[in-house]
Amino acid sequence: MKFQSYSLGKSSIVYKLLIIVGFAFSLAACEWGDEIESLAQPDPDDFAVLSTDTVTIKLSTIGTDSLMTGAASRMLLGTYKDPYFGKVRTMSFFQPTLNGGLSLAQEAEYDSLILSLRYDNSYSYGDTTKPMNLTVHKLLKDITDIPSGSAYWNHNSTPYEPASIGKITIVSRPTTTALLRIRLSDALGKQVFEMAKNNQLTSNADWINLVKGLVVVPAATDNGPIIGFKWNIDSTSVQLHYHTPLVSEFKKDSTIFKVTANYNQTIADPAGTQLAKMPDNTRRSLPSSQSGNMAFMQAGTGIMLRVDLPYLRNLKYTQYTAINKAYLRVKPLRASVTDAFRVPRVLYLYRLDKNNQFYTDGNGAPLPVTLLGTEGGVSSIYFNDLIKNEQYYRFDISSFATEIMVSETNDIGGFIIRSSPFGSSGTFRDAGSEFARSVDRLVVGDQLNADKGVELELYYTKVKPK
Structure with missing residues (x-):
């Protein structure tokens, strides 16, 4: 300096x-x-505290190579069609495992093989009044068989048998129902049962040879919700039910194959939308001027909204001027918000350069836009002003604006808006984040849109020269 x-x-x-x-x-x-x-x-006449809301704000949309979704704490299932993002489809790949061997009495008799999924009653997206058509398939490959240090990402897929071993049509009730139970093929169930009776399932390896894993696939033609299911070792399982005839009663029993590995695939087909124009190169942005004067963010698929303030630094050439406070106000495009397609509850800001590469700390973790005078990252909840009938986010970007003013290189870059913080890992920075395990989205009109969605509230002091 x-x-x-x-x-x-x-x-x-x-x-x-x-x-x-x-x-x-x-x-x-x-x-x-x-x-x-x-x-x-x-002398108070020597000073003036001024404000302006006419600063130019440049919006664009960027993609990301991938989001790490392995070992996600929420399994996502469903297909819906979005007027702004196209068809969004999520499916979950997972591996039930056997803890030790399984041996059954010769008198035991088979009842059923059930896939049990526990609803994450805090998450659903889309129209939950519409039906979901789900099928279950056996995987052709062990999903834990990946190179050391690798991970599963939102675009990954594991090959599976085309013929299903279970199917169900439901109208989901995630807030009032605890479990989704899907009956699996009796042919498979009886095969597992007979192997257990014949002492052919002596280890998890024997089980994996038979069932390498499962995937639940939503119908591509559905247009309903995307539903979250809890994933942990006690929430999702395959259950083998059987009973043993006794003299006076039936003794019912079951064996639980608990899920110990999983990942989500979340992909979107933007055909027919503005996002069909997205560049293949993630270092390039899609300017809002080329996408209907709108910019976009969507969790799960890795789409982020970029903000730049290209002319703010011109204020530094106005003599005797100092910025006091700067607030970025972001208002979702009103037509894009419905009961089914809500906006994120909180948004976060992270810095990146002109090539859409994140500025990082010593551990490789992306740097947030920070609050002035602190190291805390900038975020905003979604405000709903019932009196003025206005809904918006408001970010304090005073620190970022001040840095633009004092910079001598004009290489400050911009920042992105996303729906959750990054993790602390530089390698798997989205691991476990809400951005990787949801599909919440945001549409914002630029300053030329009839429903203008961005505004910079800039407060500055100007000294009047003698």
Whole structure:
């Protein structure tokens, strides 16, 4: 950083600014009741505190190579058609495992083989009044058989048998129903049962040879919701039910194959939408001027909304001007928000350069836009002003604006808007994040859109020269 010396003559502009700073610190150092004997006060006519909301804001949309979705704590299932994002489809691949061997009494008799999924009653997206058609398929490959250090991403897929071993049509009730139970093929169930009776399932390896894993596939023609199901070792399982005839009753029993590995695939087909114009190269953005004066963000598929303030630094060439506060106000496109397609509850800002590469810390984790005077990242909840009938996010980007003003290189870059923080890992930075395990989305009109969605509230002080 370069320092320049200034004359501190009483009539100088710098002197006046220092008086204001000194006045503020003097007040901060005083306790209530203290007496201030003398204080030189500046002439208020020498200063003006101004505001503006006409700063140019450039919006664009960027994609990402992939989102890490392995070992996701929420399994996602469903297909819906979005007027802004196209057809969005999610399916979950997973592996039930056997803890040790399985041996059954010769008197035991088979009942059923059930896939049990526990609803994550905090998450659904889309129209839950429409039916979902789900099929279950056996995987042709062990999903744990991946190179060391690798992971599963949202675009990955594992080959599976085309013929299903189970199917169901439901109208989901994720907030009132605990479990989704899908009966699997009796042919498979009886095969597992007979192998257990014949002591042919002595280890998990024997089970994996028979069932390498499963995938639940939503129908491509569905247009309903995407539903979240909890994934942990106690929530999702395959259950082999059987009973043993006794003299006076039936003794019912079951064996649980608990899921110990999983990943979600979330893909979108943007055909017929503005996002069909997205560049293949993730270092390039889709300007809002080329996408119907709109920019987009969608969790799950990795789409993020980029913001740039290309002309803010011109304010630095206005003599004797200093930024006090800067707030970015973001309003979702009103037509894009419905009961089924809600906006994210909270949004977060992260910095990136002109090539859409994230600025990172020493651990390789992306750097957030920080609050002025702190290291905390900037975020905003979704405000709903019922009196004015306005819905918006409001971000304090004073630190970012100040950096633009003092920069000598004009290489500050911009920032992206996303629906959850990054993780601390530089390699798998989206692992476990809400951005990787949901499909929430946001549509924002630029400053030329009839429903303008962005505005910079800029407050600055200007010293009037003598």
